[in-house]
Amino acid sequence: MEKQTVTIYDVAREAAVSMATVSRVVNGNPNVKPATRKKVLEVIDRLDYRPNAVARGLASKKTTTVGVIIPDVTNIYFSSLARGIDDIAMMYKYNIILTNSDENGGKEVQVLNTLMAKQVDGIIFMGNQVTDELREEFKRSKAPVVLAGSVDSEKAQPSVNIDYVAAVAEAVKNLIDHGNQKIAFVSGSMEQAINHDYRLKGYKKALKDAGIAYDDKLVFETDYTYKAGQSLEPALSAAGATAAFVGDDELAAGVMNGLTDAGVDVPSEFEVITSNDTKLTELVRPKMSSITQPLYDIGAVAMRLLTKLMNNETVEENTVILPYGLMKRSSTK
Amino acid sequence: MEKQTVTIYDVAREAAVSMATVSRVVNGNPNVKPATRKKVLEVIDRLDYRPNAVARGLASKKTTTVGVIIPDVTNIYFSSLARGIDDIAMMYKYNIILTNSDENGGKEVQVLNTLMAKQVDGIIFMGNQVTDELREEFKRSKAPVVLAGSVDSEKAQPSVNIDYVAAVAEAVKNLIDHGNQKIAFVSGSMEQAINHDYRLKGYKKALKDAGIAYDDKLVFETDYTYKAGQSLEPALSAAGATAAFVGDDELAAGVMNGLTDAGVDVPSEFEVITSNDTKLTELVRPKMSSITQPLYDIGAVAMRLLTKLMNNETVEENTVILPYGLMKRSSTK
DNA sequence: CGCAACATTGAAAACGCTTTCATATCAAAG
DNA sequence: CTTTGATATGAAAGCGTTTTCAATGTTGCG
Numbered sequence: 001m002e003k004q005t006v007t008i009y010d011v012a013r014e015a016a017v018s019m020a021t022v023s024r025v026v027n028g029n030p031n032v033k034p035a036t037r038k039k040v041l042e043v044i045d046r047l048d049y050r051p052n053a054v055a056r057g058l059a060s061k062k063t064t065t066v067g068v069i070i071p072d073v074t075n076i077y078f079s080s081l082a083r084g085i086d087d088i089a090m091m092y093k094y095n096i097i098l099t100n101s102d103e104n105g106g107k108e109v110q111v112l113n114t115l116m117a118k119q120v121d122g123i124i125f126m127g128n129q130v131t132d133e134l135r136e137e138f139k140r141s142k143a144p145v146v147l148a149g150s151v152d153s154e155k156a157q158p159s160v161n162i163d164y165v166a167a168v169a170e171a172v173k174n175l176i177d178h179g180n181q182k183i184a185f186v187s188g189s190m191e192q193a194i195n196h197d198y199r200l201k202g203y204k205k206a207l208k209d210a211g212i213a214y215d216d217k218l219v220f221e222t223d224y225t226y227k228a229g230q231s232l233e234p235a236l237s238a239a240g241a242t243a244a245f246v247g248d249d250e251l252a253a254g255v256m257n258g259l260t261d262a263g264v265d266v267p268s269e270f271e272v273i274t275s276n277d278t279k280l281t282e283l284v285r286p287k288m289s290s291i292t293q294p295l296y297d298i299g300a301v302a303m304r305l306l307t308k309l310m311n312n313e314t315v316e317e318n319t320v321i322l323p324y325g326l327m328k329r330s331s332t333k
Numbered sequence: 334m335e336k337q338t339v340t341i342y343d344v345a346r347e348a349a350v351s352m353a354t355v356s357r358v359v360n361g362n363p364n365v366k367p368a369t370r371k372k373v374l375e376v377i378d379r380l381d382y383r384p385n386a387v388a389r390g391l392a393s394k395k396t397t398t399v400g401v402i403i404p405d406v407t408n409i410y411f412s413s414l415a416r417g418i419d420d421i422a423m424m425y426k427y428n429i430i431l432t433n434s435d436e437n438g439g440k441e442v443q444v445l446n447t448l449m450a451k452q453v454d455g456i457i458f459m460g461n462q463v464t465d466e467l468r469e470e471f472k473r474s475k476a477p478v479v480l481a482g483s484v485d486s487e488k489a490q491p492s493v494n495i496d497y498v499a500a501v502a503e504a505v506k507n508l509i510d511h512g513n514q515k516i517a518f519v520s521g522s523m524e525q526a527i528n529h530d531y532r533l534k535g536y537k538k539a540l541k542d543a544g545i546a547y548d549d550k551l552v553f554e555t556d557y558t559y560k561a562g563q564s565l566e567p568a569l570s571a572a573g574a575t576a577a578f579v580g581d582d583e584l585a586a587g588v589m590n591g592l593t594d595a596g597v598d599v600p601s602e603f604e605v606i607t608s609n610d611t612k613l614t615e616l617v618r619p620k621m622s623s624i625t626q627p628l629y630d631i632g633a634v635a636m637r638l639l640t641k642l643m644n645n646e647t648v649e650e651n652t653v654i655l656p657y658g659l660m661k662r663s664s665t666k
Numbered sequence: 667c668g669c670a671a672c673a674t675t676g677a678a679a680a681c682g683c684t685t686t687c688a689t690a691t692c693a694a695a696g
Numbered sequence: 697c698t699t700t701g702a703t704a705t706g707a708a709a710g711c712g713t714t715t716t717c718a719a720t721g722t723t724g725c726g
Contacts, residue, residue: 005475005682007681007682007683008682008683008684009682009683017705017706018705018706018707019682019683019684019706019707020684020685020686020705020706020707020708021704021705021706023683023684023685024704024705026683027684031703031704031705032704032705033703033704033705036704036705050446050449050450051450051682051683052391052450052452052681052682052683053447053450053451053452053683054387054390054391054396054451054452054681054682054683055391055681055682055683055684055711056682056683056684057387057683057711058385058387058388058391058681058682058683058684058710058711058712058713059682059683059684059685059710059711060683060684060685060711061684061711063387065430065451072416073406073412073415073416073419074409074412074413074415074416076407076409079406079407079412080407082406082407082431083405083406083407083433086406086431086432086433087433090432095430095432095447095448095451096430096431096432097398097428097429097430097431098415098419098429098430098431099419099423099428099429100416100419100420100423113383114386114428115428116383117383117384117385117386118386118387118398118428119385119386119387142338226612226615226616250612250616253616257616257618260618279559279583280616282559283559283583283586283590283613283616283617284616284617284618285590285593285617285618338712340711340712340713341712341713342712342713350675350676351675351676351677352676352677352712352713352714353675353676353677353678353714353715353716354674354675354676356713356714356715357674357675359713360714364673364674364675365674365675366673366674366675369674369675384712384713385711385712385713386713387711387712387713388681388711388712388713388714389712389713389714390681390713391680391681391682391683391711391712391713391714392680392681392712392713392714392715393681393713393714393715394681394714
């Protein structure tokens with residue numbers, strides 16, 4: 001009892017018009033006599049006709065779906081962006097094919113290829129390591145690609161971000177102003193552009209401005225997990241750090257809880273400032289001070305930018321920088 | 334300079350074979366002489382041919398993509414399921430079209446329709462309120478639908494869940510065993526089947542078993558947000574509750590922090606147990622005791638079930654119940 | 667060597683729509 | 697009435713595959 005599908009042809013026959021006319025009314029083409037339109041609409045309603053988007057995609061070469069590559073949906077930072085992306089996408093009648101990449105280069109390339117095979121009209125990429133291979137794929141893609149909350153040292157792709165260098169510098173300066181001399185820099189892999197090309201740069205800048213020598217013993221490269229942060233405490237203390245800038249909220253929560261559990265009081269004995277201003281910052285105690293980012297908007301703006309690109313509209317600026325801020329909560333003095 | 338796409342026809346011409354043969358090698362059909370296969374493969378490689386999935390979808394009536402309806406990606410409970418779904422989907426060569434519904438019936442119906450228009454091969458639905466309209470749409474869908482971590486009182490759809498009634502009953506019994514007599518039931522909308530048909534039932538059962546009278550003054554219906562939980566404190570105290578079962582982790586974190594901030598000590602003065610065992614339970618202090626659920630697995634199993642359904646394999650049991658547990662952390666005595 | 671049986675291949679018809687181009691229709695103008 | 701310039705409509709050619717069916721090759725065996 002396979003359900004029978006009604007096609008545009010059925011509608012045409014029943015309404016005694018041509019497929020072309022049905023297509024016109026379905027697509028809102030104005031060149032249809034109102035009476036005809038009405039007649040067709042009635043038949044469509046009666047037969048419960050629903051256009052087949054696949055056929056449409058083949059004929060029109062537009063699928064109204066965009067691919068979204070995300071490191072891990074489970075990471076609030078990225079899922080917040082994703083939410084912004086999806087909302088705007090829906091607003092513009094696009095759908096999202098979402099795939100987790102785990103920031104794994106091989107997987108990313110593979111995913112990118114299947115997205116292209118599926119003829120997505122555009123792609124939003126999140127992930128902070130754009131390998132050469134990936135960059136090549138981006139180039140060969142006929143669908144525009146925009147990076148959201150992610151940077152590429154080559155700056156080849158349109159992207160939406162905040163000014164990470166300035167934001168981190170400001171955050172670290174804040175820590176310095178509180179009298180800290182030994183400030184740890186805790187982040188994910190240094191291979192990621194966002195860490196070595198932006199955050200670390202901001203960190204160094206703040207130190208330099210304050211006349212503090214850079215000491216790579218204070219740089220902790222780990223992964224973006226709660227556990228990783230939690231187990232960092234002994235090392236942090238051993239290095240003599242009295243404060244830390246952390247590149248991810250979950251990681252920061254781990255760091256903070258690890259400290260607290262070890263009897264180090266935050267913020268009186270150790271200050272922590274984090275980067276992404278996700279809801280996690282408010283959940284933990286003490287609440288975490290953070291660089292603030294318009295997470296939802298980064299996604300939303302990236303998607304909006306993508307719609308323009310897909311539409312061949314000229315965009316004034318391919319690299320958009322959204323404003324950041326510093327939110328003082330209770331993990332800093 | 335529109336990028337030129339190479340089609341199966343180009344490959345056929347260059348390899349001096351028919352499209353049919355190319356199609357065969359692309360699809361791994363064994364009826365091709367090894368020599369021919371090799372020749373075709375070389376041409377494919379040389380021309381960098383990539384099959385157009387849309388055309389393929391039209392011709393084969395299979396798109397290898399499934400639709401996923403999620404209340405909000407930003408909610409860790411659901412994003413954890415989504416992660417399981419995506420991983421298994423990828424394993425079976427499917428892609429995911431992900432859309433947020435905000436549990437809004439109208440939006441859900443609309444989304445469902447566009448998914449069907451896009452000819453998805455199957456659908457995974459998350460959201461705990463299956464309206465009649467939605468149920469109708471499910472029925473008319475020729476793509477199989479499975480509910481993940483979500484229940485429908487009608488039990489019409491295949492689904493993957495835990496035994497909510499038993500789990501909640503056990504959680505509440507635990508609270509009772511600690512000497513609590515006035516236990517609050519805090520959840521989202523009572524219109525959701527999971528709340529009124531399952532959790533509340535479990536709650537009542539536990540009370541009854543312990544000979545405690547049910548008092549609807551202890552039932553707090555709110556929304557699943559941190560803020561909502563946080564602002565519940567005065568009401569909770571006013572009702573004289575000394576413990577609470579909460580239906581969502583973020584909400585529970587709010588409840589707990591609200592209590593703590595108001596000077597009520599958890600767990601000595603007030604115990605809290607939550608439902609979803611997401612990472613949040615470990616982030617907050619005190620860590621939250623929770624019903625444990627195999628979140629990732631719920632998604633994974635749902636997707637696996639869906640693959641079977643899409644494949645017309647006979648499945649022994651449409652309604653799968655995964656095991657739950659109780660994890661004692663520090664928000665209960 | 668001849669033929670059955672099977673392995674390979676190709677031609678062409680779908681798949682369900684959009685879009686171009688030509689034809690028809692029609693109201694207003696001459 | 698004819699002519700003209702829209703305005704409406706239809707025919708048919710794609711879009712890039714899969715798939716069916718028939719045709720052709722090939723092999724083994726008597």
